[in-house]
Amino acid sequence: MTTHLNAETSPSTLGLPESALASDLITLRDYLRWATSEFYVAGLHYGHGTDSPWDEAVALCLGALHLPWNVDPGVQDARLLPVERQRIIELVRRRITTRAPLPYLLGEAFFAGFPFDVDERVLIPRSPIAELILDGFGAWFDHEPPAHVLDLCTGSGCIGIATALSLPTCHVTLSDLSLDALAVAKQNITRHDVGDRVRAVESDVFDGLEGQRFDLIVSNPPYVDARDLATMPAEYRHEPSLALGAGSDGLDIVRRILREARDHLTDDGWLIVEVGNSDRHVEAAFPEVGFVWLEFEHGGQGVFAISAAELDAHAASFA
Secondary structure, three states, rough: OOOOOOOHHHHOOOOOHHHHHHHHHHHHHHHHHHHHHHHHHHHHOOOOOOHHHHHHHHHHHHHHEEEEEOOHHHHHHEEEEEHHHHHHHHHHHHHHHHOHHHHHOOOOOOOOOOEEOOOOOOOOOOOOHHHHHHHOOOOOOOOOOOOEEEEEEOOOOOHHHHHHHHHOOOOEEEEOOHHHHHHHHHHHHHHHHOOOOOOEEEOOOOOOOOOOOOEEEEEOOEEEOHHHHHHHOHHHHHHHHHEEEEEOOOOOHHHHHHHHHHHEEEEEEEEEOOOOOHHHHHHHHHHOOEEEEEOOOOOOOEEEEEHHHHHOHHHHHHO
């Protein structure tokens, strides 16, 4: 007879002394297996770059050892130095006991294929807008790329900087209300050496951008409604609340963006905004507006595009 164990009947080994774990777990393969088992027993939530205990274990171990995600699988049988074993054990313990998202523990997240510094001052990059960046926003700029781009509510700067890296002729402005977030964004500007084309400015939505116009405005603003915010898993509570919640229906900032964006777009410009699960609230609030809801090959929802002309046509609805 086969017995299937579950999280309730499979005991954790985290209570064992670190020396005991390190003496019995030798190779990278050992740590991948052990971390996967511990994550399963702990019942962690995944949503910051991975979606299973195994993927989380791979990301943690490779990150701890500074190995690329596409490293030769043969490295799994490599023996680890004691200091490397200690590092992985410590990270697994912290991931489980604090419920902090793994990118915060590693200090790094990947977005559109590029690495970015992250910590608890900014959201962890995970927007499906990465697909649009890698496509050069070709659906809207098929003849030539946008010359001036605004990454509104930039956080870590990942959307704007990835755009600058993918479109080497464009100039990008990163804006955010949070000075803490802008400090991280500036770190990433330096990390990717794009300071000649990317600048970071303090701005409460558009209030710090008077007189400036852009061919493309891209935004991943706060959009979580009150109900979703109250029921989020523990991992999300490590992220800055200022960057998540936006009122009862999640549209406090989105309404301002729709009302004010036209004054900062060129006549042929486009506005692209992520609203996630609050897409239903957008449809309910503006039923007469023909938002273009985008589809993504690698998953994701709740991103709309609207042209400057459509913003003009529906200005009364957004007022």
